[in-house]
Amino acid sequence: MNPSNGTFRKRGVDYPVPEEMFTLPGEYYHSEDIYQQELEKIFYRRWQLACREEQISRPGDFIVVPVGNESIIVSRTKRDEIKAHFNVCRHRGTRICMEERGHFENGVIQCPYHAWQYDLDGALKGAPLMRDVSGFKKEDHSLYPVNVRLWGGFVFINLSENPAPFEDEMGALFERFEAWRLPELRIAHHLPYRLKCNWKLILQNYQECYHCPGVHPLLADWTPFQNAVHDCMEGAVIGGYMELTTEGGSMTMDGLAAAPPVCDVSGDDLQRVYYYSVYPNLLLSPHPDFVLYHLIRPVNVGEITNDCYFLLHPEVMNDAKKMERFQSAIEFWDMTNRQDWAVCEQMQLGTSSIRFTGGRYAPQEDMLYALDKELLKALAEKK
Ligand code: FES
Ligand SMILES: [Fe+2]
Structure with missing residues (x-):
């Protein structure tokens, strides 16, 4: 920032200091580079709305939530909990669900490629022909979990491995409505x-x-x-x-x-x-x-x-x-x-x-x- 002339420099361009209530320059709505940074630093890091609880009302129901380039499976478990996982198979990384929403029959999430099977908690339950593979343990290959919190009938998710406390970001809502x-x-x-x-x-x-x-x-x-x-x-x-x-x-x-x-x-x-x-x-x-x-x-x-x-x-x-x-x-x-x-x-x-x-x-x-x-x-x- 250069306070002497009221500008700050970014990528070789001088922009007005926002304290003067100038708007953002146009590139903030068009730059692929800024958009990718927004995905990484905002959409892959912050709490955000996924769906309403009622959209996955029965155990086994799921909804697939796109978050930037990521895809998240949000589902209801047999214990009536809501869980979320990355839509990524732990075998070779295949995207598992292509539907926008549906129901996992018998509570089984099955990859369409080599038929690895996961339960609704994301635990790997079936991996054909992997039993004798040296050092392979099913418990090391659960679906990647995504953080879930509920408020007001809404399901919020956070893709970060170290999310900020939900209360810090959303607390202002809690008693208001x-x-x-x-x-x-x-x-x-x-x-x-x-x-x-x-x-x-x-x-x-x-x-x-x-x-x-x-x-x-x-x-x-x-x-x-x-x-x-x-x-x-x-x-x-x-x-x-x-x-x-x-x-x-x-x-x-x-x-x-x-x-x-x-x-x-x-x-x-x-x-x-x-x-x-x-x-x-x-x-x-x-x-x-x-x-x-x-x-x-x-x-x-x-x-x-x-x-x-x-x-x-x-x-x-x-x-x-x-x-x-x-x-x-x-x-x-x-x-x-x-x-x-x-x-x-x-x-x-x-x-x-x-x-x-x-x-x-x-x-x-x-x-x-x-x-x-x-x-x-x-x-x-x-x-
Ligand atoms: S990539 Fe999913 S089972 Fe092979
Ligand atoms: Fe309006």
């Missing part, structure tokens, strides 16, 4: 999207409503952007809420609630929509009447999958009339999501310009500046 009784909620609807933009642009888009009046006229009517409050920035959790202008309102096509209040939600929470980002891949939005979340997964430096889920209490889901009304929330968020995706994809295109060396954040974008600082800190960590 108790009224919603998140573990009891179930997926009522799923909107899958695939976008042509860098993963960071979606997190940035989520943390500012400077764009709301122009991009989301309806959202800005129900929750004016001046009503945004930032109330949390601890560990990997950044968040705040927006005040609903209509009593008994919510984010729907007509601005009225889509369902009864969730579980124990009451008081101020009936007039708020929370927007929490849990770095790096979960965007969590408890509404008075439902919970919305996005699961972000980078596919490559300029492409992501973005899965949007709606959670409701099963009592609401079992009522056809209530679910008919709930369509208004799905319609509203699908429209609003697509408005966001369009500007994020346009930003991906524009930031690749040879002329774009960075811009200037507005005061309403201070959270983005904080996110950028966290990113630079993470990239500066040693391997």
Whole structure:
């Protein structure tokens, strides 16, 4: 860093010092080298969302979770525990499961190549013709384990061999949304999207409503952007809420609630929509009447999958009339999501310009500046 002229030098280029609330230069959304560093130092090192517990509800159920270039099998064991392992055979390294999800019959994970068999805890149980191989021990060849922690019905994983304590990164979430009784909620609807933009642009888009009046006229009517409050920035959790202008309102096509209040939600929470980002891949939005979340997964430096889920209490889901009304929330968020995706994809295109060396954040974008600082800190960590 060169404080005398307000710049720091990286790869032979002078960048503005972020304390002046400049944005990142364009290469942070396009450089293969920076993207690989992000995988190594963020996605292979931090706690991140894998799935909901209900997506692997029976012993033997599994879901395969892509994490950058890695693939992780998350499954439920016979003891009803959730375990995760690298999707890599210990014989010659073959990827074992090619399906996105399924069920391991008889609790056996079998490699398709030479039929080595593992149990749901990852222990090697069968290795044909290996018995007499000198020094070979099955117990030395279990599937590589991945750390798992559960919160709110969500399954989080961490690929590191020495993960930071889950509480340090996620603790700010733990008591905040108790009224919603998140573990009891179930997926009522799923909107899958695939976008042509860098993963960071979606997190940035989520943390500012400077764009709301122009991009989301309806959202800005129900929750004016001046009503945004930032109330949390601890560990990997950044968040705040927006005040609903209509009593008994919510984010729907007509601005009225889509369902009864969730579980124990009451008081101020009936007039708020929370927007929490849990770095790096979960965007969590408890509404008075439902919970919305996005699961972000980078596919490559300029492409992501973005899965949007709606959670409701099963009592609401079992009522056809209530679910008919709930369509208004799905319609509203699908429209609003697509408005966001369009500007994020346009930003991906524009930031690749040879002329774009960075811009200037507005005061309403201070959270983005904080996110950028966290990113630079993470990239500066040693391997
Ligand atoms: S590579 Fe899996 S059994 Fe041979
Ligand atoms: Fe938006």
